[in-house]
Amino acid sequence: MTAAVLAAAALTMAAPAAAADGGPTVKLPVMHSVLAADAGCTKASTAKATAVPWEHQSLELPRAAQISQGEGVEVGVVDTGVSAQAPTLAGRVETVGGGGNDCVGHGTFVAGLIAAAPAKGVAFHGVAPRARIVAVRATDDHGTPTASRVATGIRAAVDAGARVVEVSAAFATRSAALDDAVSYATHHDVLIVAAAVPDPPTGTAAADDATPAPRDYWPAAAPGVLSVLDVDVKGVRQDDALLPVHVDLAAPGDGVVGIGPRGSGHFVGSGASLAAGYTAGAAALVRSAFPDLTAAQVAQRLITTAYPDYVPRLDAYAAVASVRADDSKGAVVGPDARGAVVRLPDHTQHERATRTALLVTAAGLSVLLLTGWAALVLPRGRARGWHPPAR
Numbered sequence: 001m002t003a004a005v006l007a008a009a010a011l012t013m014a015a016p017a018a019a020a021d022g023g024p025t026v027k028l029p030v031m032h033s034v035l036a037a038d039a040g041c042t043k044a045s046t047a048k049a050t051a052v053p054w055e056h057q058s059l060e061l062p063r064a065a066q067i068s069q070g071e072g073v074e075v076g077v078v079d080t081g082v083s084a085q086a087p088t089l090a091g092r093v094e095t096v097g098g099g100g101n102d103c104v105g106h107g108t109f110v111a112g113l114i115a116a117a118p119a120k121g122v123a124f125h126g127v128a129p130r131a132r133i134v135a136v137r138a139t140d141d142h143g144t145p146t147a148s149r150v151a152t153g154i155r156a157a158v159d160a161g162a163r164v165v166e167v168s169a170a171f172a173t174r175s176a177a178l179d180d181a182v183s184y185a186t187h188h189d190v191l192i193v194a195a196a197v198p199d200p201p202t203g204t205a206a207a208d209d210a211t212p213a214p215r216d217y218w219p220a221a222a223p224g225v226l227s228v229l230d231v232d233v234k235g236v237r238q239d240d241a242l243l244p245v246h247v248d249l250a251a252p253g254d255g256v257v258g259i260g261p262r263g264s265g266h267f268v269g270s271g272a273s274l275a276a277g278y279t280a281g282a283a284a285l286v287r288s289a290f291p292d293l294t295a296a297q298v299a300q301r302l303i304t305t306a307y308p309d310y311v312p313r314l315d316a317y318a319a320v321a322s323v324r325a326d327d328s329k330g331a332v333v334g335p336d337a338r339g340a341v342v343r344l345p346d347h348t349q350h351e352r353a354t355r356t357a358l359l360v361t362a363a364g365l366s367v368l369l370l371t372g373w374a375a376l377v378l379p380r381g382r383a384r385g386w387h388p389p390a391r
Helices: 003-009 054-059 061-065 106-115 147-159 176-187 272-289 295-304 316-321 347-377 380-385
Strands: 014-017 026-031 074-079 093-096 132-137 164-167 191-195 225-231 249-252 254-259 266-270
Touching: 054 061, 054 249, 054 272, 061 316, 074 106, 074 147, 074 272, 093 147, 106 132, 106 254, 106 266, 106 272, 132 147, 147 164, 147 176, 164 272, 176 191, 191 272, 191 295, 225 272, 225 295, 249 272, 254 272, 272 295, 272 316
Parallel strands: 026 266, 074 132, 074 164, 093 132, 164 191, 191 225, 225 249
Antiparallel strands: 014 026, 254 266
């Protein structure tokens, strides 16, 4: 199915929004990153997310909010723009160039994940609702990005004062312009948080249900960039989803709730760019709570406080609540996920792993019983000197 067909379907499709509190399921229109060539701008949604989204529970946002809400931090969103008409972002959006116009709605959706304020009767809000947004448009009117526009957008967000920059685009080809923009951000102590793979339908699914070969995407694979992969409510990804070679974090990004470019209704979306949005929001929490940390130390803190998994899963609360190490830089000591090949198990693999664990446990119990028996019936000296044969 082509990107144009999928994008056109976004205007009419609806998907259920998963709730963390067992509340009623609401049908929300789907937000995509690209519109069909003949499609009009995304219309306002009339549906609202009244139940707590699963993402909030996964990231422990209520507990994180007691420590930090991102106050004093500006977050750049390099995407389709951020609508100045979005009610829950009102008064907290600084636009660069044409960044205040968002026909597609995807950039506004991402900005809402980062910083949307709470609204009466609505359970959804952003990770850092007191942070400010720097809106940069790096796509054409229908949502197609280019490397040169993204590179220019990164520089513009840095120049506008952003301390964290979210990049939604992921390109299969490396470019000097993107490398230079990343270096520019790093030189100014700005953390870039980028999608590790392209969003559907930008990426191409593998044929015959085959798993696509992992590869690097840019700027996520560039040194100094915090790359983020999307997972669903169960912490897994679809079997045919695109995979990067290297990735730093996983975060909610499959079936997540967000705002639209117009009105007070909500949409549901999927993609690594949305996971990058949630992570950028968590980075804003950290930069607000620990303003003396460098961008690299903020990235390290997010990684080392994450939930341990094949790819560490973001934990916004742990990122701001964990005790700092006793070194002069205040960093959190822990493993670094950079360089690890992504291996996200599917449900079959989980079941196989569970069965294997049970077999190993049973075998272990048998060994203990046999060892105990041997200790009773063999001479005491021999029992003490016995060692299992080498394998």
